[in-house]
Amino acid sequence: MTMAKRTLESFYKPISKPKKPRIEDTPPSSYSRHPSYPFPIADLPPSIANALPDLPATTPRRITNQPHLDLLYYQPFIPPTTARELFHFLRRELPFYRVQYTIRRGSTTTQITTPRFTTVFGVDDTSIFTPSPNTSNSTLVDSKTHTPIPSTKYKSTPRPIPPCLDALRHRVEAATDGTAYNFCLVNYYASGDDSIAYHSDDERFLGPNPCIASLSLGAKRDFLMKHKLTEGVEAAPVKMSLAEGDMVVMRGETQANWLHSVPKRRGGEAWQGRINITFRRGVVPAGTENYYRYNVGEGRVYRWSEEEERMVESC
Ligand SMILES: O=C(O)CCC(=O)C(=O)O
Ligand SMILES: [Fe+2]
Numbered sequence: 224m225t226m227a228k229r230t231l232e233s234f235y236k237p238i239s240k241p242k243k244p245r246i247e248d249t250p251p252s253s254y255s256r257h258p259s260y261p262f263p264i265a266d267l268p269p270s271i272a273n274a275l276p277d278l279p280a281t282t283p284r285r286i287t288n289q290p291h292l293d294l295l296y297y298q299p300f301i302p303p304t305t306a307r308e309l310f311h312f313l314r315r316e317l318p319f320y321r322v323q324y325t326i327r328r329g330s331t332t333t334q335i336t337t338p339r340f341t342t343v344f345g346v347d348d349t350s351i352f353t354p355s356p357n358t359s360n361s362t363l364v365d366s367k368t369h370t371p372i373p374s375t376k377y378k379s380t381p382r383p384i385p386p387c388l389d390a391l392r393h394r395v396e397a398a399t400d401g402t403a404y405n406f407c408l409v410n411y412y413a414s415g416d417d418s419i420a421y422h423s424d425d426e427r428f429l430g431p432n433p434c435i436a437s438l439s440l441g442a443k444r445d446f447l448m449k450h451k452l453t454e455g456v457e458a459a460p461v462k463m464s465l466a467e468g469d470m471v472v473m474r475g476e477t478q479a480n481w482l483h484s485v486p487k488r489r490g491g492e493a494w495q496g497r498i499n500i501t502f503r504r505g506v507v508p509a510g511t512e513n514y515y516r517y518n519v520g521e522g523r524v525y526r527w528s529e530e531e532e533r534m535v536e537s538c
Contacts, residue, residue, distance in 0.1 A: 255358040259382040261524045261537065265316045267387045274305040278394040280468070289458045290450065293475035299468030300398070300438060306468035309391075310440035313498055314527045316387065317342055319411055319534055322520035338487075339417040340525060340534055343518035344388060345406035346381035347428075347505035358383055377508065379515030388500070395436045395502050399472050402434045404502035406510075408518055412444065412485065413534065415493030421449065421484040424473075428510025429503055434474045439465040441497040446471065448483045 254263035267275075280302040286294040299306065319340035325332045346352065350372050352361040361383050363372040384392060388407045396402060410419065424435055443466045450458035461481075463471065473483075485499075505511060526537035 255385050255387075257358050257361065257383055257385075259380045260385070261318045262526075264318075264385040264387065265312070267390055268308075268312070271305055271308055271312060272390060274302075275390055275394050277302075279398050279470070283398075283470075283472070286461075289461065290456050291476040291480035292448075292458070292461070293473070293477050295399070295470075295472040295474070296463070297398075297470040297472075299466065300395075300470035301440075301468040303468060306440055310467065310496075310498055312387070313409070313440070313500075314411065314496065315529065317409060318537065319409075319525040319527075320519050320522060321525060321534075322517055323522055324517065324520065337517070339419060340411035340413065341518040342409045343406065343514045344382045344384040345404075345505070345511075345514075346383075347507055347511045348405060349506075349508055350376070350381070350511075352381075352383040358386065377511060377515075379512055379519070381511055381515065391438075391500070392502055395438070395470070399434060399436055402436075402504065404436070404504050406501075406503045406505050406514060408501045408503070408514065410499040411534070412442075412493070412497040412499070414496070415488035415491065418487045419485045421447075421482040423451070423478045423482050424501075424503065425510075425513075426479060428505050428507060428513060429478070430506045431479075432475050433478055433503065434472060435478070436470060436472045436502045438468075438470045438500040438502075439497065440467055440500070442492040442495045443467070444485050444488060444493060444497050446483065446485055448481050451480050451482060453480070 252265045252268065254265055256263045279297050279300045281297055281299060283295040283297045286292065286296055301309065319342050321340055322337045323334065325334050346363065349366055350363050351366040353364055355361040363381060364370060365372060384407050392404055392407060396404060412418070424433065426433065429435070443464055446463045446465045448461040450456060452458070465471065505514065524537045525534040527533075528535045
């Protein structure tokens, strides 16, 4: 075994002891458990939880200057210090997936790997998790009869929104005219190579004129919108540079008429990673199946490693 080299100078300097964290800096984390979670999910630390009642940080700008477009733009919804802390917290504490699926066109099948990490919590309007102060006890019941859901109702395993995201949901609901959201989808774009292609968020699952609230944390990325272009409609494309803490709410006829995307990006700060959280209200079981199929899938669970500074397979 070789001894670690020390410079001559260092022999005359006292070796600094690693700093012991002060008790008040590191309150013990509490965790929420549920049989559907791959591991317990931490609750928000007081430094973030105590900042939530002050949201939104600004009043939104309403954008309706294009046909069928109805957006609310908060710049920001969450102020910088809290947004930074929330970004690191969620990246570290949530389970993520890199979903693979195949698409069949005629006789050819193509294997697709979703070009970002995803995760989802929630269940559509026809079912509800029984409210319980302890997440681990909450079970799925019919939202009308309150009788237990038969295990055959869903192929997927719906998961209750963990308290750390539920607290955020309450603030977002209060800010968006009391819209009740029952789904929380989270995307993690690890670098500029990660993206989401042009799409609209399907009316079939969300009902007509759905309201979708979309929060950005971490690296700034472009959010592009273009009209689906029905005959005789002239609409200019929209480009927004979404910064940490910003929130865009898409409402009214927006989903029915516009597509949106986050394109791949060279350079900039994209390599630092970006989290996007969308809150939505699913109305039919098919929506639940679709969201779990494409945002959780059946593959491996990933978890952020502070040591390796990347998503690693969780054991
Ligand atoms: O990352 C974003 O800002 C958009 C995400 C999105 O459109 C989606 O998850 O449906
Ligand atoms: Fe979307």
